[in-house]
Amino acid sequence: MKPVNTMKLQFEGRSVNESFSRTAVAAFVAQLDPTVEELADIKTAVSEAVTNCIVHGYRDRLGIVYISASLYPDRRIQIKVRDKGCGIPDIQRAMEPMYTSVPEEERAGLGFAVMQSLMDRVKVISKEGKGTTVTLERSIRCKGE
Amino acid sequence: MSVQIEIAEEYCIARLIGEIDHHNAKELRDAIDNAVMTGQVRELDLDFREVSFMDSSGIGLVMGRYKLMQELGGNLHLINIAGHLKKVMMLAGLDRLAILDRPEQRRRRPPAEPVLEEAPEEMQEAGRFEEELEDIPFGIGGEEV
Numbered sequence: 001m002k003p004v005n006t007m008k009l010q011f012e013g014r015s016v017n018e019s020f021s022r023t024a025v026a027a028f029v030a031q032l033d034p035t036v037e038e039l040a041d042i043k044t045a046v047s048e049a050v051t052n053c054i055v056h057g058y059r060d061r062l063g064i065v066y067i068s069a070s071l072y073p074d075r076r077i078q079i080k081v082r083d084k085g086c087g088i089p090d091i092q093r094a095m096e097p098m099y100t101s102v103p104e105e106e107r108a109g110l111g112f113a114v115m116q117s118l119m120d121r122v123k124v125i126s127k128e129g130k131g132t133t134v135t136l137e138r139s140i141r142c143k144g145e
Numbered sequence: 146m147s148v149q150i151e152i153a154e155e156y157c158i159a160r161l162i163g164e165i166d167h168h169n170a171k172e173l174r175d176a177i178d179n180a181v182m183t184g185q186v187r188e189l190d191l192d193f194r195e196v197s198f199m200d201s202s203g204i205g206l207v208m209g210r211y212k213l214m215q216e217l218g219g220n221l222h223l224i225n226i227a228g229h230l231k232k233v234m235m236l237a238g239l240d241r242l243a244i245l246d247r248p249e250q251r252r253r254r255p256p257a258e259p260v261l262e263e264a265p266e267e268m269q270e271a272g273r274f275e276e277e278l279e280d281i282p283f284g285i286g287g288e289e290v
Contacts, residue, residue: 015166015167015168016168018166018167018168019164019166019168022198036228037228037229037232040198040228040229040232041229043198044198044199044200044229044233047166047198047200048200048201051166051167051200051202054167055167106170106174106205106206106208106209107167107201107202107205108201108202108204108205108208108237110201110204110236110237111201113201113236113237114200114201114233114236114237117236
């Protein structure tokens with residue numbers, strides 16, 4: 001299926017940009033006229049994915065975070081969040097609730113669990129030393145349905 | 146993001162204002178922990194009324210404060226949790242720690258007050274909290290058309 005609209009965003013992996021990026025994606029998604037709850041779900045999932053890029057992917061350096069988003073005719077939105085950081089050696093383990101590789105940061109280890117419960121689909125592709133791409137998918141309900 | 150902290154003897158209420166994410170969680174954590182340690186606080190209330198967004202960094206913040214208060218032999222209460230925040234906290238299982246939704250007024254009462262007299266008032270407060278929940282516009286758009 002061909003998207004009806006797409007956007008790309010790239011920014012430095014500074015934590016101050018977590019807020020910028022989730023707000024930008026929400027503004028793009030707004031054209032589907034989502035509910036407040038749907039928008040909050042998407043903002044939260046994007047915030048988790050971008051935070052992962054900054055905290056884990058680029059843990060010891062400043063790198064660029066790439067986001068692309070596509071809207072499909074069936075009111076589905078697909079968001080890709082990518083970093084060119086260190087990659088995840090064991091994706092299964094990284095996705096386990098409460099697992100975190102940086103306990104000293106007081107992270108809950110729930111980033112992926114939150115993404116999975118708020119999105120319809122979460123896909124993670126990662127290569128050690130090359131980076132990680134997280135793909136988030138969510139259908140926006142038609143108002144009145 | 147900011148936090149207003151009030152301390153009265155061993156009670157402390159921290160009113161969080163704005164968005165809680167990885168970028169500002171550390172600052173909040175430091176401000177709250179500093180108040181708890183210097184004020185010898187044993188009852189800590191975190192008030193989320195003015196929080197407009199929270200991702201799993203907020204869960205980390207709550208779990209960390211919960212641990213701190215346990216170590217100090219004190220208690221943590223989360224108040225004014227609604228809509229999106231409630232959803233994120235529930236999926237992290239914070240409700241299982243039985244610290245959600247405690248009415249703020251409870252902290253203001255003299256500690257020596259007899260338990261029996263408390264009961265009806267507490268029920269009233271619980272009722273009022275439900276009303277407050279309904280006032281919050283989450284989930285309204287869409288479903289009711």
